[in-house]
Amino acid sequence: xxxxxxxxxxxxxxxxxxxxxxxxxxxxxxxxxxxxxxxxxxxxxxxxxxxxxxxxxxxxxxxxxxxxxxxxxxxxxxxxxxxxxxxxxxxxxxxxxxxxxxxxxxxxxxxxxxxxxxxxxxxxxxxxxxxxxxxxxxxxxxxxxxxxxxxxxxxxxxxxxxxxxxxxxxxxxxxxxxxxxxxxxxxxxxxxxxxxxxxxxxxxxxxxxxxxxxxxxxxxxxxxxxxxxxxxxxxxxxxxxxxxxxxxxxxxxxxxxxxxxxxxxxxxxxxxxxxxxxxxxxxxxxxxxxxxxxxxxxxxxxxxxxxxxxxxxxxxxxxxxxxxxxxxxxxxxxxxxxxxxxxxxxxxxxxxxxxxxxxxxxxxxxxxxxxxxxxxxxxxxxxxxxxxxxxxxxxxxxxxxxxxxxxxxxxxxxx
Amino acid sequence: xxxxxxxxxxxxxxxxxxxxxxxxxxxxxxxxxxxxxxxxxxxxxxxxxxxxxxxxxxxxxxxxxxxxxxxxxxxxxxxxxxxxxxxxxxxxxxxxxxxxxxxxxxxxxxxxxxxxxxxxxxxxxxxxxxx
Numbered sequence: 001x002x003x004x005x006x007x008x009x010x011x012x013x014x015x016x017x018x019x020x021x022x023x024x025x026x027x028x029x030x031x032x033x034x035x036x037x038x039x040x041x042x043x044x045x046x047x048x049x050x051x052x053x054x055x056x057x058x059x060x061x062x063x064x065x066x067x068x069x070x071x072x073x074x075x076x077x078x079x080x081x082x083x084x085x086x087x088x089x090x091x092x093x094x095x096x097x098x099x100x101x102x103x104x105x106x107x108x109x110x111x112x113x114x115x116x117x118x119x120x121x122x123x124x125x126x127x128x129x130x131x132x133x134x135x136x137x138x139x140x141x142x143x144x145x146x147x148x149x150x151x152x153x154x155x156x157x158x159x160x161x162x163x164x165x166x167x168x169x170x171x172x173x174x175x176x177x178x179x180x181x182x183x184x185x186x187x188x189x190x191x192x193x194x195x196x197x198x199x200x201x202x203x204x205x206x207x208x209x210x211x212x213x214x215x216x217x218x219x220x221x222x223x224x225x226x227x228x229x230x231x232x233x234x235x236x237x238x239x240x241x242x243x244x245x246x247x248x249x250x251x252x253x254x255x256x257x258x259x260x261x262x263x264x265x266x267x268x269x270x271x272x273x274x275x276x277x278x279x280x281x282x283x284x285x286x287x288x289x290x291x292x293x294x295x296x297x298x299x300x301x302x303x304x305x306x307x308x309x310x311x312x313x314x315x316x317x318x319x320x321x322x323x324x325x326x327x328x329x330x331x332x333x334x335x336x337x338x339x340x341x342x343x344x345x346x347x348x349x350x351x352x353x354x355x356x357x358x359x360x361x362x363x364x365x366x367x368x369x370x371x372x373x374x375x376x377x378x379x380x381x382x383x384x385x386x387x388x389x390x391x392x393x394x395x396x397x398x399x400x401x402x403x404x405x406x407x408x409x410x411x412x413x414x415x
Numbered sequence: 416x417x418x419x420x421x422x423x424x425x426x427x428x429x430x431x432x433x434x435x436x437x438x439x440x441x442x443x444x445x446x447x448x449x450x451x452x453x454x455x456x457x458x459x460x461x462x463x464x465x466x467x468x469x470x471x472x473x474x475x476x477x478x479x480x481x482x483x484x485x486x487x488x489x490x491x492x493x494x495x496x497x498x499x500x501x502x503x504x505x506x507x508x509x510x511x512x513x514x515x516x517x518x519x520x521x522x523x524x525x526x527x528x529x530x531x532x533x534x535x536x537x538x539x540x541x542x543x544x545x546x
Binding site for chain 1: 416417418419423424427428429430431432433434435436438439442443
């Protein structure tokens with residue numbers, strides 16, 4: 001299984017994208033880092049690279065970049081604070097709203113509150129939806145592999161196969177797809193996906209980071225029984241769901257930072273599909289920035305939005321809310337902005353749906369919650385509040401600023 | 416129900432990765448060019464050459480339209496459609512292997528020595544030709 005190789009770095013990477021017209025390396029110097037997209041991504045107008053690098057501004061970071069980071073920081077703090085306070089908020093909702101409603105309305109508000117707070121939703125329709133989402137999630141990689149095989153690619157259409165070895169590996173991919181679709185020997189399928197991911201490092205770390213979301217399903221496969229073909233797997237247990245959530249969140253967290261690092265690629269996509277710039281969350285993060293650099297601030301806001309949502313899913317803070325938002329964004333990208341070329345995004349959408357409909361969600365902050373609850377029970381309300389606030393601020397700061405600062409020193413000239 | 420042990424999974428992962436690396440090495444002996452590293456020599460190293468790889472240019476007039484558009488770029492020579500499409504990796508070693516997978520057509524254009532100084536990838540005619 002060998003990816004397409006070209007005469008130079010640019011062909012090497014540009015060829016992965018299989019656009020309608022593949023240009024030689026000399027003609028597409030700007031697409032050297034074009035590893036992520038299999039849609040048009042050629043930069044039409046150069047970006048102001050200095051926006052992403054050390055320059056005038058606090059700690060050498062561009063003031064607009066700082067503003068976007070501050071907004072992300074504030075949202076992270078707010079969501080973590082609300083997370084710690086969700087039990088008292090839930091009690092108030094139950095006491096003041098739910099009890100007064102009665103009947104069906106009471107039931108709806110109660111279920112909605114449970115959904116938003118990652119608590120189990122006890123409804124028949126939700127159980128049916130969950131079972132269907134798990135089936136979709138476990139089997140959709142088979143469809144993506146089949147699609148990639150028919151498009152002479154490896155795993156994703158982003159990675160075209162070298163014609164010298166394409167035939168063999170198209171058959172291998174189809175074989176793996178059959179195993180997945182028939183739910184046969186799932187641990188072997190999971191190991192094969194992990195092994196393929198390791199192989200991708202041969203093509204550079206950015207390729208491997210790009211493919212990280214693929215590992216989400218591999219986590220479930222390797223923890224499934226060998227006799228998986230005899231089972232109707234319609235549920236994911238708590239331990240599996242935890243690793244699924246962490247892998248999925250980590251993948252998007254890393255992809256977010258990659259967007260800031262490899263900014264030309266992200267901006268190139270927006271140049272070819274301007275409608276992607278009309279995103280409510282990205283617009284929110286961009287708020288208050290200079291209109292003089294709309295593409296630069298959009299790239300930064302887009303990347304930081306992924307960092308934020310990826311982190312919150314990874315640590316399990318309002319996982320359902322964030323996977324719901326991400327499902328909306330990816331569905332919009334697939335159906336509205338890019339169309340058929342993004343059809344493999346059925347897979348990440350199914351992963352998000354699997355998290356969103358799970359009744360076995362946990363959080364990585366349970367230990368802090370236990371501490372603050374203990375403080376609350378022993379009457380130390382001030383220390384309880386300080387613990388919640390301190391934990392939220394410190395975590396949000398560490399998520400956003402050290403990496404952002406380091407990012408301004410990174411050399412992009414070899415991308 | 417039998418579950419895979421961590422050892423089994425680790426062995427299978429290593430075997431899969433090893434298999435892929437092995438086939439990679441066997442089928443494509445030249446090592447991959449990865450970003451950040453110096454790339455292999457360009458095609459037609461003796462004379463500056465640009466190759467355009469087109470996916471399925473089967474629509475009527477597409478190729479003619481491209482040639483016409485490129486003729487407006489003053490520093491480019493006459494475009495020539497290669498009869499045999501080389502592989503991306505080994506254009507010199509395997510010139511007879513047609514790329515049947517992507518149904519591609521390769522257009523080769525020489526840049527004369529005297530025109531090298533005039534090369535301008537940002538010129539409007541070239542932009543127009545490659546849109």
